[in-house]
Amino acid sequence: GNSVTQMEGPVTLSEEAFLTINCTYTATGYPSLFWYVQYPGEGLQLLLKATKADDKGSNKGFEATYRKETTSFHLEKGSVQVSDSAVYFCALRNQGAQKLVFGQGTRLTINP
Amino acid sequence: EPEVTQTPSHQVTQMGQEVILRCVPISNHLYFYWYRQILGQKVEFLVSFYNNEISEKSEIFDDQFSVERPDGSNFTLKIRSTKLEDSAMYFCASSEAGTGGTSPLHFGNGTRLTVT
Numbered sequence: 001g002n003s004v005t006q007m008e009g010p011v012t013l014s015e016e017a018f019l020t021i022n023c024t025y026t027a028t029g030y031p032s033l034f035w036y037v038q039y040p041g042e043g044l045q046l047l048l049k050a051t052k053a054d055d056k057g058s059n060k061g062f063e064a065t066y067r068k069e070t071t072s073f074h075l076e077k078g079s080v081q082v083s084d085s086a087v088y089f090c091a092l093r094n095q096g097a098q099k100l101v102f103g104q105g106t107r108l109t110i111n112p
Numbered sequence: 113e114p115e116v117t118q119t120p121s122h123q124v125t126q127m128g129q130e131v132i133l134r135c136v137p138i139s140n141h142l143y144f145y146w147y148r149q150i151l152g153q154k155v156e157f158l159v160s161f162y163n164n165e166i167s168e169k170s171e172i173f174d175d176q177f178s179v180e181r182p183d184g185s186n187f188t189l190k191i192r193s194t195k196l197e198d199s200a201m202y203f204c205a206s207s208e209a210g211t212g213g214t215s216p217l218h219f220g221n222g223t224r225l226t227v228t
Binding site: 032034036042043044045046049051089093098099100101102103104105 | 143145153154155156157160162167168203205207214216217218219220221222
């Protein structure tokens, strides 16, 4: 079946630190991969996506590269800000499928 | 930018009562979904809906749940007899059609359901 495993949280960093949140997946086909972000009290917002191997998704300084050989889609940012504090969800959508399968989420807190 | 809207933002109900959660998906989207998130836990798939019928549902989506698209714009989730464990944030989402699974789901801000 399809599943997504994320790095355990919570993660606490200082402002301007480098961020990595690990995500690995298991899929029966050729999925598209997504990162969603949930700010406090809000819904899920699409952060970035990649639809095929070696694609890099990027947005707001965040990046993630679709690595088929390691079945990974790690989220990175070079210099985090306090406003990046949120819960980050990795997700996959298998080719031709409708539903999105989420990882368990990683809570990120950035201290000034 | 068009968005998915959900009402109400917060619903409190007593155990055993029926609730209807409402959603207006993005207008040119053809796939609709309900997800839920129990406090502090994973976002779980409930059901997907396409062409006026359920296309997939999870084990969670038992006979107590139903979905409907009563008109051209609304998409509703009904829980017939709520239980305490139905307390969660319920997210509606929609996506475009015909993209082979590459298009993202667009989510609403959710309805927090509290069953007392």
